[in-house]
Amino acid sequence: MxxxxxxxxxxxxxxxxxxxxxxxxxxxxxxxxxxxxxxxxxxxxxxxxxxxxxxxxxxxxxxxxxxxxxxxxxxxxxxxxxxxxxxxxxxxPSVRTIIDIGGQDSKAIRIDENGNVARYIYNDKCAAGTGRFLEVMAKALDVDLAQMGELAEKSTETIRISNQCVIFAETEVVSLINEGRETCDIIRGLHHAMANRVASLAKSIEVHEEVVMTGGVAKNSGMFSALSEGLGLPVRALPIxxxxxxxxxxxxxxxxxxxxx
Incomplete structure (x- = not known):
């Protein structure tokens, strides 16, 4: 078949x-x-x-x-x-919460032990918390989107990105660049800003372990640690x-x- x-x-x-x-x-x-x-x-x-x-x-x-x-x-x-x-x-089969971050939306899905959907929530109204957010920031930083995870791992200083709106966050990133802040530190800050947005969305449906992240953004290694911190729970990758x-x-x-x- x-x-x-x-x-x-x-x-x-x-x-x-x-x-x-x-x-x-x-x-x-x-x-x-x-x-x-x-x-x-x-x-x-x-x-x-x-x-x-x-x-x-x-x-x-x-x-x-x-x-x-x-x-x-x-x-x-x-x-x-x-x-x-x-x-x-x-x-x-042990997964209970799926966090999917795509190009234009993000979603959190909670399932039971039989794989049935128990609760879910979407964010499709705002680019914050989506792959589009990172695409815009990569362009502002003049870095390859695929390298953001690797660069974030080199960060030595915590930078808090206060704006989650794409337009305002981009302006904030440009200001940080002009201040001479390190690119890797800015990227790590962006990962945490995005992860906090997604974690807030996911918490509204009661996150249960095990948690996995899917979607194109799950190819960014830096998002796993940021989202794990935002949720207060480990986030795993699927074996696909x-x-x-x-x-x-x-x-x-x-x-x-x-x-x-």
Missing amino acids: ITAGCDIGSLTAKAVILRDGEEIIGYDIIRVKTNPGASAREALERASEKAGVSNTEIEAIVGTGYGKDSVPFASQTVSEISCHARGAWWSL DPQINGALGAALMAADIVAKK
């Missing part, structure tokens, strides 16, 4: 190919283009190629994410909350690429569809 999941976010499209509901045999992540449907198709084709399967071999496809309704070939669409919960629980968790959950949902036939 071959199934697939497509997670179409605001910035990236992710596709996962699953065999027998038990093994990830291929996945791909691409930037979303003007046409979300075309992006979904490209991500699926690339993931299928890596898995060594043809589209005709895929028995069911579930779409999820911001652009789930733009996946014309989906057998079904499912909410990203359900897919993130399913993917994380499959990867790590953190960006494909939603697509994985969708592929698992697709396996359920096939099993019920």
